[in-house]
Amino acid sequence: MRKRLRIAEAAIISLLALLVSMLVAQPAQAAVGLRVSGTRIVEANGNNFIMRGVSHAHTWFASQTTSSLAGIKSLGANTVRVVLSGGRWTPNSASDVANVVAQCKANRLICVLENHDTTGYGEQDGATTLDAAVNYWISVQSALTGQENHVVINIGNEPYGNNNVSAWTQATSNAITRMRAAGFQHLLMVDAPNWGQDWQFTMRDTAASVFNADSQRNTVFSIHMYGVFDTAAEINAYFNSFQTAGLPLVVGEFGNMHSDGDPDEDTIMSQAQSRGLGYIGWSWSGNGGGVEYLDMVTNFNASSLTSWGTRIFNGANGIRQTAREATIYSGGGTDTTAPTTPGTPTASNVTSSGARLSWSASTDSGGSGLAGYNVYREQGATDPQLGQSTTNSISLTGLTAGTQYQVYVRARDGAGNLSGNSSPVTFTTTTGGGGGGNGCGVTGTTQGQWGNGYVIQPVTVTNTGTSAITGWTVTFTLPAGHTITGSWNATLTISGQTVTAKNAGHNGTLAANASTSFGFQGSRPNGNTQVPAGYTCSSP
Template sequence: MSTRLGAAVAALLSLLLTMLILPAAPAHAAAGLRVSGTRIVEANGNAFVMRGVSHAHTWYTGQTGAFAHIKALRANTVRVVLSGGRWPANGASDVATIVSLCRQNRLICVLENHDTTGYGEQSGAYTLDQAVDYWNSVKSALTGTEDFIIVNIGNEPIGNNNPSSWTSATVDAITRMRGLGFQHLLMVDAPNWGQDWQFVMRDNAQRVADADPQDNTVFSVHMYGVYDTAAEITAYLDAFRTAGLPLVIGEFGHNHSDGDPDEDTIMAQAQSRGIGYIGWSWSGNGGGVEYLDMVNDFDPASLTSWGERIFNGANGIGQTSREATYFGGGGTDTTAPTTPGTPSAAAITSSGATLTWAASTDSGGSGLAGYDVYREQGGNDTLLGQSVTTSVTLTGLSPSTQYQVYVRARDGAGNQSGNSPAATFTTTSGGGDGGGCTAAGTVQTQWSGGYVVQPVTVTNGGTSGITGWTVTFTLPAGHSLAGSWNASVSVSGQTVTARNAAYNGTLSAGGSTSFGFQVTRPTGNTATVSSYTCTAS
């Protein structure tokens, strides 16, 4: 054997030995966000739990400020409605803008193609195969975004007709997406308009998961009227946990035309299990489900009751959301905001007050996310309100009661400032032997030149009955009262005074009644009446 040949043999033996010793490379490795058992994790292995809302971008392309507003209310995720042509199309340049907004607002973004909604039952719906064509057409805008973009292939892709076709259609869509080179975490919605009440997704999820060569698909159920009991919710979530498959609640609401979802259980179970949820939706709903708007007319300072619930309620976004570590959350930013200024109380009534304070600053990189207002009461302080600005209007306070309140700032990473100096104020007595009343209005419908507020609910918050009430509110500049009902109304300048009618002034403790009114406004003006003061007699 020559020296050269001996060296070659030695090199070959060394290479073979190295191959035996070193572990084999995985056959596939997902980039960025990925599935790990029942969880979603980031590239660094940190668990990520979605806490977010949907935003109907395809119908409201001018409302790009929604991304910052959603982030300011502490969401870590936004699900963005896109279309390939069933509605106004969102091409690659538009998608690139969305990607930029997601990045700069430190949001994980679930991009979904809405064209497939109700296929087989709703006229004009696209197939999942057509949805994949759309994703291919905008692929250039998504290259390299795997750390913060999730692709939801098609929204509610099968209606209630032939839901069994979902399995093969979804397998084919995933296979095509991977063949086209998409490395993203993929999300697939259930049939039955997303609610899976026939359990096609539940019973075939393993087959669909196995079709992804990257093992990087998460399943999404939409919980509306089908999920109106705790038993139904927990049973469905249990099935995926038992199967060891990842699930998110990709849509849900507090009410729906098909029933009354149990949002309290949905949110509590999601929190206890570490499951993501995405509420529907930020603003702009129509077709009879306007009550699913979280803010009125895209105004982040005008939360609806649904918005208050999902952002500020128990197990809500404000309490449970954690920013993705990719953007600096989860401990990278440990610098707390500065302490806010002492709050100042004004517009004090028997049941509320408006507070203002000097702003905090944040140097940790996550940016100010908002403020929390607490009642100082021994060692068990109570959260009274939350705000993304330096003011808040408190409601539901008790008459003739002294309140000491302080403000605390929080940033996008969840750090909190110290407590501001406390402010002290006392609510007025109201009327009706310690009674008092509150009033809250809902914008029922609106158009470019006006809106209707119905109902304005008047509630006796006291411990004894009242025999009358007066509600005052201020019309925005340029607005005029066009009509009213169930109240005696007078107008002085922009101030409106509504007194009870003969038949609805007497309210027992805890009782309520309502009235309504219509307003005209200059075309293009989007303001509405936002606050009310109630006095009992």
């Protein structure tokens, strides 16, 4: 009964706040400290800040926090996401939170503080509401006021499971409104529903209204990428949606594997880096319940990296390679000076699917230091990025056989400034199999998916040979329990879990380098997030 009364009181307070805001139009307050600027996060001095860090489960392993934060910093991170609780687990008091913030600052880390009590609300027993999470933040506000340059408040971890997900939008908007009414000036972070993975796209589709609920327009959205995000197409589509909307996004959690599927961590990290998005991996140490593989170090020991820890800290686009310390610690000023333009690339070791590019290095006089280079394919209005390098060379992979590429390079510094375009180099990949041999290549794209189904479109078939083909056959594998419920532009036959797709009458003849496509719809058991894989192509 008392719980119902509190909920009713909160609803009345929220309604009164809304009525007042409608009667007295107030301009948005200027944010202080860390803040949103378009799709970016910047510091108070205007410098870009791109999160590169990991989570530490302080509320369960408080005795390990001192050594853990030092270890996380020693491996190159600029951010730590700290798990807190208001009572679902060991509660963390204002003095405890103040100590955590002090340790973050001592280790020169930006401190993302998250309330874990909301995890799986509506689906998991014991989970609390976002309204209760706000009550917790108000109870520890004394430890946070004045720390806006150093602290981001992640209001509630994974605040909805898979039930009543549509309520996320209003609940999150109300939580932001209450935080601002209570006087919090910090950059706020809000997690997606569906256990953080937003597979129903609730956060994606309503993010603009949630962002506008913040009187300071200082909220960043956090997507957790596990098994739902197991293909490059899904990852890029999600990133693109926020980029197109002009809204800020970070990957607030991700792993290299998970019980619900195999996340594509390579694409998550490479695309986050190329797009200037922050990422925070889960988690430092102490995982249990069958997900021990998500530990980055063994027994909280920074010198004992696991395979996941080695990947995220030391691998391509990893933390050591890409993290830049916040200028609140390094003392850097606003750097608006772009690096010099790099030299024209030269191409070598050209194959059917890759090439090696090298160029003369740029220099940087703006004070942020040369951070690396972005490599683009020149295509006119929108030039796709092919890769990123911290040195003045790169090995490109995944190119299309028998295709001409015109590629240029831009340098970038630690503040995110980009140089001018180098002169382009032109090269043509050799002809070859490109995904199945016999002059035929194939790629499959997941257009959309929901709880028990998906649409794969387009499945693009390309003649990678030097002469025309008069027919093609594509094979791929259905995961166990999946069925095909419809298809178009190809004739499909199924044997066990193997699907064979043959061209239709109108799209079998392809000239050299020409492409066509087909698509299909599939059904799968609820809770299964897999999609078909293993596409191969052949032609007569």
